[in-house]
Amino acid sequence: MKRIYYHTTTIIVFILSIFFPCLTLATDTITSTQPLTINQTLVSTGEVFELGFFDPGNNNLYLGIWYKKIKQRTYVWVANRDTPVTSPSAELKLTIGDNGNGNIIVLNQDETAVWSSNQSVSTANTVAQLLDSGNFVLRMDNDEDPENYIWQSFENPTNTLLPGMKLGWDRKTGVNRFLRSWKSDTDPKVGDYSFKMNIHGFPEIFISKETDVRTLYRSGPWNGRRFSGVPEMKSVSLIEFEFKNNSDEVLYWFKMLNGSYYSRLVMSSSGSLERFTWVESSHAWSEYWSAPRDQCDAYKKCGPFGVCDANASPVCKCMTGFRPKNQQAWDLRDGSDGCVWSSELECGSDGFLPLKNMKLPESSKAFVDQSMNLSQCAEICKSNCSCTAYANMDITGVGSGCVIWAVDLLDMRQYADSEGGQDLYVRVAASDLDQSPTIGASENGSSNNVAKTVGITVGISAVIIILLLLFYLRRKKMQRLKNSSINRKGPHERSQDFLMSEGIIVQSKKDYSGETTTDDLELPLFDFTTLTIATENFSDENKLGQGGFGCVYKGILVEGEIIAVKRLSRTSGQGVEELKNEVRLIAKLQHRNLVRLLGCCIEVEEKLLVYEYMENKSLNTFLFDKEKSARLNWQKRFDIISGIARGLLYLHQDSRLRIIHRDLKASNVLLDKEMNPKISDFGMARIFGGDQTEAETKKVVGTYGYMSPEYAMDGLFSIKSDVFSFGVLVLEIVSGKKNRGFYYSSNQLNLLGHTWNLWTQGKALELLDESIRAEFSKDEVLRCIQIGLLCVQEHAEDRPNMSKVVLLLSSDVLNLPQPKYPGFSLGKRHSEIESLSKHDESLTINGVTVTVLDGR
Numbered sequence: 119m120k121r122i123y124y125h126t127t128t129i130i131v132f133i134l135s136i137f138f139p140c141l142t143l144a145t146d147t148i149t150s151t152q153p154l155t156i157n158q159t160l161v162s163t164g165e166v167f168e169l170g171f172f173d174p175g176n177n178n179l180y181l182g183i184w185y186k187k188i189k190q191r192t193y194v195w196v197a198n199r200d201t202p203v204t205s206p207s208a209e210l211k212l213t214i215g216d217n218g219n220g221n222i223i224v225l226n227q228d229e230t231a232v233w234s235s236n237q238s239v240s241t242a243n244t245v246a247q248l249l250d251s252g253n254f255v256l257r258m259d260n261d262e263d264p265e266n267y268i269w270q271s272f273e274n275p276t277n278t279l280l281p282g283m284k285l286g287w288d289r290k291t292g293v294n295r296f297l298r299s300w301k302s303d304t305d306p307k308v309g310d311y312s313f314k315m316n317i318h319g320f321p322e323i324f325i326s327k328e329t330d331v332r333t334l335y336r337s338g339p340w341n342g343r344r345f346s347g348v349p350e351m352k353s354v355s356l357i358e359f360e361f362k363n364n365s366d367e368v369l370y371w372f373k374m375l376n377g378s379y380y381s382r383l384v385m386s387s388s389g390s391l392e393r394f395t396w397v398e399s400s401h402a403w404s405e406y407w408s409a410p411r412d413q414c415d416a417y418k419k420c421g422p423f424g425v426c427d428a429n430a431s432p433v434c435k436c437m438t439g440f441r442p443k444n445q446q447a448w449d450l451r452d453g454s455d456g457c458v459w460s461s462e463l464e465c466g467s468d469g470f471l472p473l474k475n476m477k478l479p480e481s482s483k484a485f486v487d488q489s490m491n492l493s494q495c496a497e498i499c500k501s502n503c504s505c506t507a508y509a510n511m512d513i514t515g516v517g518s519g520c521v522i523w524a525v526d527l528l529d530m531r532q533y534a535d536s537e538g539g540q541d542l543y544v545r546v547a548a549s550d551l552d553q554s555p556t557i558g559a560s561e562n563g564s565s566n567n568v569a570k571t572v573g574i575t576v577g578i579s580a581v582i583i584i585l586l587l588l589f590y591l592r593r594k595k596m597q598r599l600k601n602s603s604i605n606r607k608g609p610h611e612r613s614q615d616f617l618m619s620e621g622i623i624v625q626s627k628k629d630y631s632g633e634t635t636t637d638d639l640e641l642p643l644f645d646f647t648t649l650t651i652a653t654e655n656f657s658d659e660n661k662l663g664q665g666g667f668g669c670v671y672k673g674i675l676v677e678g679e680i681i682a683v684k685r686l687s688r689t690s691g692q693g694v695e696e697l698k699n700e701v702r703l704i705a706k707l708q709h710r711n712l713v714r715l716l717g718c719c720i721e722v723e724e725k726l727l728v729y730e731y732m733e734n735k736s737l738n739t740f741l742f743d744k745e746k747s748a749r750l751n752w753q754k755r756f757d758i759i760s761g762i763a764r765g766l767l768y769l770h771q772d773s774r775l776r777i778i779h780r781d782l783k784a785s786n787v788l789l790d791k792e793m794n795p796k797i798s799d800f801g802m803a804r805i806f807g808g809d810q811t812e813a814e815t816k817k818v819v820g821t822y823g824y825m826s827p828e829y830a831m832d833g834l835f836s837i838k839s840d841v842f843s844f845g846v847l848v849l850e851i852v853s854g855k856k857n858r859g860f861y862y863s864s865n866q867l868n869l870l871g872h873t874w875n876l877w878t879q880g881k882a883l884e885l886l887d888e889s890i891r892a893e894f895s896k897d898e899v900l901r902c903i904q905i906g907l908l909c910v911q912e913h914a915e916d917r918p919n920m921s922k923v924v925l926l927l928s929s930d931v932l933n934l935p936q937p938k939y940p941g942f943s944l945g946k947r948h949s950e951i952e953s954l955s956k957h958d959e960s961l962t963i964n965g966v967t968v969t970v971l972d973g974r
């Protein structure tokens with residue numbers, strides 16, 4: 119009986135081991151008599167973390183820790199990141215080392231150690247335990263006091279900071295613990311980027327590219343509440359952030375207020391610092407925060423004494439009392455030379471300009487005194503001529519402590535609200551201070567008292583002129599109503615005419631973003647006869663093209679001005695007044711990368727839009743034409759890509775209306791005389807009465823080949839659908855080839871699939887249009903291809919938004935993330951589209967906008 123029973127158990131164990139080859143030791147601990155093989159894992163008591171050997175996808179074995187309950191393997195620590203096990207088996211052991219010390223070691227198949235905890239304390243009776251915090255510790259068998267751990271993984275971080283894990287400097291041992299990225303997503307080897315505390319001066323944390331010793335981003339110093347450059351670090355109910363500076367250590371860490379939530383801070387292999395939190399309901403990690411996040415996060419974006427303001431355009435500003443050091447570069451939006459004082463400083467009599475919501479300047483050379491208050495701080499700074507700025511060290515309560523800078527102020531930025539940054543006081547000449555009592559950075563720091571007097575005089579004259587002007591305009595309007603002549607100039611232009619005729623030259627108030635202030639713009643209405651005459655009765659000779667919304671004609675007004683007239687093909691569901699309102703709104707969108715809407719004509723049966731005329735027609739006439747395409751050299755193409763990106767960003771984000779284009783394509787990008795790109799047809803969905811706030815639409819408006827999968831299939835659209843179209847356009851511009859929607863050459867792949875293949879084979883450069891291979895920047899081309907691929911990723915949430923795209927395009931510093939599989943790249947998808955297109959016989963597939971009714 120006993121014997122049979124014994125046999126049965128063996129068989130059950132045998133069967134179990136067949137079905138569950140990866141048996142876990144039912145324990146969280148290893149001892150010297152109980153090693154861990156590659157088929158076993160340790161699991162922490164609360165089943166939060168698991169430790170074992172894994173292969174990240176490069177056919178090597180590593181010892182690491184991951185979340186037990188999360189199916190999508192997420193590694194938080196790797197022991198032997200630089201010394202992988204290459205043999206098929208490995209072992210984790212506790213040893214009595216050569217000199218009798220207990221260590222955790224990883225052995226490969228032939229029993230040589232590839233990794234060791236390398237501690238030198240000599241001990242016996244040790245155990246190694248995986249804790250629920252994710253900490254893997256070596257301790258005495260009978261001593262669980264964290265103070266007495268002999269070795270712990272939390273003190274040897276890799277690329278991830280877990281709750282409770284401390285980053286920073288131990289003054290006693292001189293060890294500075296920091297995060298270092300993986301080499302790539304599948305290679306845990308020490309990578310290029312680090313996230314490391316700088317303990318000099320007023321401590322703060324830097325992201326650096328270690329391979330070329332370059333700082334990419336800094337957090338700003340800890341101001342008692344948060345890092346001065348991380349406004350998002352509000353006290354949330356989920357995470358608590360901690361910072362400690364004392365005679366023993368300078369540390370940063372975070373705690374989860376509810377232990378059942380997971381959050382981790384990761385230095386990614388692409389150079390961005392990312393915080394993820396686990397969302398149980400969607401079984402996914404969600405990106406909670408990341409840095410660098412915008413242009414102003416780029417280290418020293420605006421040079422010495424320059425201030426970056428992400429909400430302004432251009433982003434770089436000089437404070438009151440300062441002027442750009444290199445005006446020419448500044449005008450070209452290169453702020454890296456920064457600003458200089460516009461008046462001589464006189465030391466004793468200088469004043470201090472108060473600035474609100476500032477990320478404090480780089481502070482490794484700052485001088486800190488915890489005991490001083492702000493008024494004492496001001497005294498010290500005022501009396502020391504080399505002091506350039508001061509601030510409170512701690513902003514909690516009424517503020518305390520004193521920080522003083524006696525160096526150039528670097529990498530400052532200003533936030534829009536008081537949630538970011540803190541007050542900073544910057545030394546300026548007393549004269550500049552009186553001139554501008556307002557707090558804040560001004561665009562221009564003009565200089566002395568003479569200028570001031572002149573300024574006031576000019577100001578008063580301006581007020582008088584404006585009053586006169588308003589009066590004049592009013593009269594003019596009355597006249598116009600009387601004789602109902604065509605009026606196609608906004609008051610803006612008319613006012614200029616008036617001033618010029620009066621011999622006063624005014625400078626246009628255009629800022630460098632290309633956006634003009636047009637709050638007062640009144641929509642010019644053209645009458646139908648005028649447009650009929652201008653376009654010679656909409657003759658075929660004057661036809662410029664045909665789009666989904668109607669035909670476009672070239673027209674010449676009686677005054678000689680050339681215009682483009684779009685005759686909308688169908689009546690919309692809207693009433694005439696609503697339609698006018700929409701057009702009026704759209705006309706207010708002005709950006710140098712958008713085609714300007716000059717006016718409209720809405721009569722009972724006719725709806726026409728009048729645009730500025732673009733000499734070089736549309737991008738597709740160049741791009742897909744063998745002869746003309748060579749005229750678009752790489753530099754031009756890159757400029758075109760950047761221009762389109764800025765125009766689209768403006769539509770998505772920067773304009774007062776949030777506009778989704780829904781039909782971005784090469785034929786909707788027009789080129790002016792200098793080949794500057796301008797997006798046309800934006801806001802058409804709005805004009806046609808499409809509801810922009812709705813996430814789903816009954817009408818699928820767009821062009822196959824440029825449509826994102828979620829839009830073409832389900833009629834779901836978002837700004838990310840535009841990003842997809844932008845991605846397609848980028849790849850078309852680089853390759854000079856059309857994304858035909860379905861097929862590309864004989865491989866049955868479209869342009870996206872083709873690009874993806876080249877990309878994965880490391881031959882992406884082959885995509886570049888043959889006609890321009892003579893001269894190009896390899897980096898830029900590859901960057902554009904990668905951005906293109908990022909934008910056409912299958913899942914909308916993976917695609918970057920336009921502000922990120924603009925950032926990535928403009929910066930060769932940031933490393934790009936690796937793209938995932940593009941949407942619509944497989945031949946098999948094609949049948950799905952075809953069946954979709956059968957809904958409506960009148961569809962034209964290529965180039966022309968299709969409207970599928972009831973797409974969903």
Ligand SMILES: *[C@@H]1O[C@H](CO)[C@@H](O)[C@H](O)[C@H]1NC(C)=O
Nearest residue numbers: 135139140155156157207208
């Ligand atoms: C681990 O499991 C595999 C297959 O399940 C087996 O072939 C191998 O011998 C096991 N290795 C060890 C060290 O137990």
Ligand SMILES: *[C@@H]1O[C@H](CO)[C@@H](O)[C@H](O)[C@H]1NC(C)=O
Nearest residue numbers: 201232233234235236237238
């Ligand atoms: C182990 O520690 C010693 C000194 O404590 C050091 O010299 C040696 O480089 C370390 N070895 C490894 C592999 O880290």
Ligand SMILES: *[C@@H]1O[C@H](CO)[C@@H](O)[C@H](O)[C@H]1NC(C)=O
Nearest residue numbers: 319320321363364365486488
């Ligand atoms: C950090 O702590 C040390 C030692 O207590 C002190 O001297 C120093 O001023 C402190 N620095 C800051 C920025 O708090």
Ligand SMILES: *[C@@H]1O[C@H](CO)[C@@H](O)[C@H](O)[C@H]1NC(C)=O
Nearest residue numbers: 355374375376377378379398
């Ligand atoms: C933590 O969160 C879980 C899940 O939301 C909740 O059930 C639990 O009550 C929370 N615990 C505390 C202490 O707030």
Ligand SMILES: *[C@@H]1O[C@H](CO)[C@@H](O)[C@H](O)[C@H]1NC(C)=O
Nearest residue numbers: 489490491492493494495516
């Ligand atoms: C700052 O400290 C000085 C000296 O301790 C004191 O006289 C002064 O009133 C304090 N100022 C403020 C605003 O607290």
Ligand SMILES: *[C@@H]1O[C@H](CO)[C@@H](O)[C@H](O)[C@H]1NC(C)=O
Nearest residue numbers: 485501502503504505522524
């Ligand atoms: C002014 O401040 C700098 C930096 O803190 C210091 O090195 C210098 O000695 C100070 N000069 C005077 C006159 O106090």
Ligand SMILES: *[C@@H]1O[C@H](CO)[C@@H](O)[C@H](O)[C@H]1NC(C)=O
Nearest residue numbers: 441460561562563564565569
């Ligand atoms: C800015 O300053 C420069 C020189 O100081 C002056 O020529 C220019 O007119 C000023 N612009 C404005 C807008 O004040």
